[in-house]
Amino acid sequence: MKKISLLILTVMVCFFMLSGRKTTLVYQANTIPKEVELWYTTHFYKFQDEVNTLADLANKSTSVNDYDALRTQIKKTRLIYKNIEFIFDYYQTPYNGTYINGAPLPKISEYFEADQVIAPCGLQALDEAVFEVESIENLNHIKDLVTGLKTRVDFITKTHLPIQLKSSQIIECIRSGMVRIFTLGVTGYDTPGSVNGIEESLQSMKSMEQAFMFFEHGMYAEAKPKFKQIKRLFKSGQKMLNGQTNFNDLNRLVFLKEVVNPLYSELLEFQNENNIKLEPYKKHAQDYQAKNIFNINFLKSNFFSELVYLPLDNPKTIALGELLFKDPQLSNKNIMSCLTCHNPEKAFTDGLPKSRSNRAGVFTSRNSPTILNAGYSTRYFLDMRAFDLEKQVMHVVDNDLEFNTDFKTIVRKLNSNSEYVNMFKAAYGDISKVYINERSVSNALAAYVNSLKSFNSAFDQYVRNESDEYPEDAKRGFNLFMGKAACGSCHFAPMFNGTIPPFYLDSESEVLGITQGFDSINPKLDTDLGRMNNGLSGDHQPYYKNSFKTVTIRNIALTAPYMHNGSFETLEEVLEFYNLGGGAGMGLEVENQTLPDTPLDLSKQDIKDIIAFMETLTDVSEYVN
Structure with a gap:
């Protein structure tokens, strides 16, 4: 009888435990996102209200005596924006960078107004302008910026809201928000005029903590210690930022080691311990599994080379590319290789003011930059004329001061070498019957360059x-x-x-x-x-x-x-x-x-x-x- 009672009790305990875990999963998947959506929407409308207040104030401004009031309202508007930026920027990255809080520089956006120059606009442009010369001309410029900001915020409010979130996306927003604070906030990038980056970073941290707190009533018991640790880290970071009255006094190295990196790691651990399904909204370069922003896997170099002939992490193509990198056969008259300008002992540079050319005593027009970690970029060459590593190879091949040849000649040379024939066939035989061609040569060299990483200093x-x-x-x-x-x-x-x-x-x-x-x-x-x-x-x-x-x-x-x-x-x-x-x-x-x-x-x-x-x-x- 005791055995039967014990069995019934065990079954009931297991049932309630499973039932509790199922309830937690449902809460995480449904209730938490809805709560954060409401919280976010409320703060977004507050931001819109502050922009409207700023617009009213700007329109009434008629003299340089109005600058102080404008500075105060712009500061307030920016601080309110920091409550929502970590989520808004994740879901609306192009719009944010172009119109709301991008660098105060002219730009051409592939997403908006194609082929047309978009003048500096948004919150950073305002932060800069309001601290420039106090003149009527500049005041009119500020009015134009404010009018543009209001138009854009009114538009995006209608199209962006209501928003639909996932639990893992909320955590991803917070993790990326910490990266933003460290790289754009406390560096002053975000506040070119006011240099108010510390206070704004503090506001961002407070807001991200508020969003994270919605997970308090929807987690497994084993995740509670992690939850408490994350709360402590948020408080520690806020205390560190709140104690700084001078932009230059913050110990950014301590902030990185004791707050930023631990939070970035603990948030991922918290997600894993709660079995929160990874459901990313967008593709970006961060590797979601990284636990430190200085880990070698923090950024995915393959993210920057998605449209290449073959993914650049293939060991066969990397080995082949290394041989090609050192081979002078790729140049006209076999007189130079990639090593000519990229010496490993000089961090893959050549130590010269301007790189040597294929002609004695003649040099190219520019210095040779390192190609270590070159794969972590969206544009290549110092003038940014190439859009991926494969195309970078093509520019070197036909440059009259560099390899000064063509792929037809290179392919003929490589086909005469049985070792190359076998290696190209092993790497590219499944893609094309003609496995030594312009794309495969470029791809192999790109794969080797992409493999050159330096993260263990x-x-x-x-x-x-x-x-x-x-x-x-x-x-x-x-x-x-x-x-x-x-x-x-x-x-x-x-x-x-x-x-x-x-x-x-x-x-x-x-x-x-x-x-x-x-x-x-x-x-x-x-x-x-x-x-x-x-x-x-x-x-x-x-x-x-x-x-x-x-x-x-x-x-x-x-x-x-x-x-x-x-x-x-x-x-x-x-x-x-x-x-x-x-x-x-x-x-x-x-x-x-x-x-x-x-x-x-x-x-x-x-x-x-x-x-x-x-x-x-x-x-x-x-x-x-």
């Missing part, structure tokens, strides 16, 4: 908690790089290149006013037109004159000389150039310089510290014998 090991040792001057340098020196607002973590977080869907170029050599007394502007002259009709715009791709600073200690023209010999010269405000800050007429022309006021010690940090990003041991 002293800095990476430290922020991944794999090492406790890290130099004090480099710690100071990192905080300067991501704060006062504003380097991190163009060289975005974790690649420290120009691919824009938090979703890494586009790559930037900048107009810096690069000079012909570093001469602060009698500077001369470099004459290379850059992106404006790359042959693409969409890029032939005045604001791309002298604009060049923002390349990675990883392994920068090995890649001297610097800049597109190789005219800066040392990192000290590079930092002093930025410290002076670029070409415009040195007194040159630079059209549309994107680098602020005001001095950074970096001390000599500051510059030494920043260089110390950058030197800890060196990692080429895998490629050097």
Whole structure:
């Protein structure tokens, strides 16, 4: 009788446990998203109300005496926007970046007004404009910006709401929101005029915590410790941000190690422990399974090469590409290979101001950038003329100063080599009967270049908690790089290149006013037109004159000389150039310089510290014998 009673009790316990788990799953799938949808919608309408208030105020403004009131209302409007940005940007990334809170620069969007220049607009443009010269002309410009913002917000409110969420998407929004805070918030990228990035980041964290709290009543018992830990991390981050009254004082390295990376990891663990089904809304470059934004798998390089002949992670094509990379047969008269300009010991650069050509004593027009981590980009070459790594190969092949040949000749040479024939057949035989062709050669080289990754520097090991040792001057340098020196607002973590977080869907170029050599007394502007002259009709715009791709600073200690023209010999010269405000800050007429022309006021010690940090990003041991 006791055995029967025990069996009945066990069955009942199992039934209630299973019933409870089923109820939790249903709550997570249905109730939580609905609650967050209502919360989000309420805050979105509050944002719209603040924009309307701003529009009314702007329309009534008639003199420079109205600037203070406008600054106050713009600040308030931006803070309210920070309540919804982490969700809005996830679902409306192109619209947000083009019209609501994108960089205050002209742009051509593939999504809106194709082939037409879209003037700077949105909240960042307002944040910048309201701190510029207090004049009636600028006041009218602010009014135009506000009118445009109101029009766009009214439109998107009608089309964007009501919104439908999934539980995993809410968590993904929060995780990406933490990336945004670290890369765009506390770096000052988001607040070019007010430098109010710390307060806005604090507001974002508070809002994301509020959204996360809706999971409190819909989780498994074993996830409760994780829930409490995430709450503690949110509070810790808010305390850290709330304690800063000066933009330059935040210890961004501690914030990364103790708040950003732990939250990014714990949120994923919480999702897994609650068996929340992964249902992403959008494709982006982040690898959802990554637990640290400085892990090698944080970004998927294959995301940037989806339309290639064969996926670039194929071991057969990578091995084949490595052989081709070193083979001078790819060039006319067999006199140069990819190694000519990309030496592994120099982080795959050549150490020259401008790369050597196929003619003795003649050089190309630009410096050879590193190709380590080159795959993490949407555009290639310093003038950004190629859209993927395969096309980059094609440009080198037919360049009269580089390989100066054609694929027909290359294919004929490779077909005469039995080893190549066998390797191409093994890699591409299932795609085409003619397995040595223009696409397969380009694809193999692209696969090898895409495999060249560098994520195990002293800095990476430290922020991944794999090492406790890290130099004090480099710690100071990192905080300067991501704060006062504003380097991190163009060289975005974790690649420290120009691919824009938090979703890494586009790559930037900048107009810096690069000079012909570093001469602060009698500077001369470099004459290379850059992106404006790359042959693409969409890029032939005045604001791309002298604009060049923002390349990675990883392994920068090995890649001297610097800049597109190789005219800066040392990192000290590079930092002093930025410290002076670029070409415009040195007194040159630079059209549309994107680098602020005001001095950074970096001390000599500051510059030494920043260089110390950058030197800890060196990692080429895998490629050097």
